[in-house]
Amino acid sequence: MKGADLKRLRERNNWSQLDLANAINAALGRNYGTGSISPWENDKRNIPRDVAAFCDQLLVETNLSGGGADEPPPDDGPRTLDDSAPGHGGPAPPSQPVLLSPSGGTYAKACEELWEIIGAGVGMVGGAVGSDVLMIDGQIIVMDKQALGEAWGRLAETNETFRRFLAGALEGGTWIQVALVTGSTLAKVQQNHTQHSLATRAAMNGHAEGFAGAEHPDAV
Numbered sequence: 096m097k098g099a100d101l102k103r104l105r106e107r108n109n110w111s112q113l114d115l116a117n118a119i120n121a122a123l124g125r126n127y128g129t130g131s132i133s134p135w136e137n138d139k140r141n142i143p144r145d146v147a148a149f150c151d152q153l154l155v156e157t158n159l160s161g162g163g164a165d166e167p168p169p170d171d172g173p174r175t176l177d178d179s180a181p182g183h184g185g186p187a188p189p190s191q192p193v194l195l196s197p198s199g200g201t202y203a204k205a206c207e208e209l210w211e212i213i214g215a216g217v218g219m220v221g222g223a224v225g226s227d228v229l230m231i232d233g234q235i236i237v238m239d240k241q242a243l244g245e246a247w248g249r250l251a252e253t254n255e256t257f258r259r260f261l262a263g264a265l266e267g268g269t270w271i272q273v274a275l276v277t278g279s280t281l282a283k284v285q286q287n288h289t290q291h292s293l294a295t296r297a298a299m300n301g302h303a304e305g306f307a308g309a310e311h312p313d314a315v
């Protein structure tokens with residue numbers, strides 16, 4: 096996770112730097128304050144690995160739920176710990192997300208949803224070109240989405256690059272847009288291949304019939 100990612104996470108949820116620090120402290124048993132968050136966001140200090148992993152998960156959760164705010168929170172001056180408590184006018188800091196496990200968790204859920212979109216996209220291509228095989232392929236992917244989600248979710252737990260891809264793909268409906276546009280293009284490509292195959296087959300059949308007629312000119 097880079098500083099810009101950390102800042103985007105905070106702003107999408109309308110959190111102050113103190114809100115984010117409190118969430119990290121509660122989840123990881125640390126004692127960070129705004130003096131830590133600001134240098135991280137500005138890439139003046141490296142984000143600790145455990146903090147980056149935790150915030151990666153929070154960002155995926157935020158994008159997965161479609162929550163958060165696109166505009167940064169207003170600068171309302173210094174805040175105390177009590178400012179983030181219910182009834183004090185500020186957003187409560189996020190609670191610790193569900194712990195990841197081979198049978199579930201944030202990344203597994205996110206990957207499951209992405210595979211469901213992929214399966215639906217494959218089925219859409221099949222429907223567009225009239226291919227029963229592709230439609231069944233899409234159904235198979237959707238049926239296996241949970242197992243695929245768990246497997247790819249475990250990859251996200253251990254691979255920072257894939258976590259960043261996952262967070263970006265889920266942000267702002269990006270993955271759905273990519274799936275729809277790519278599916279439409281693949282449908283056109285598949286249709287072109289089908290038409291070319293039919294045209295080639297017809298030409299070959301015509302050539303074969305002409306050759307047979309030349310071999311047997313007296314054939315009725």
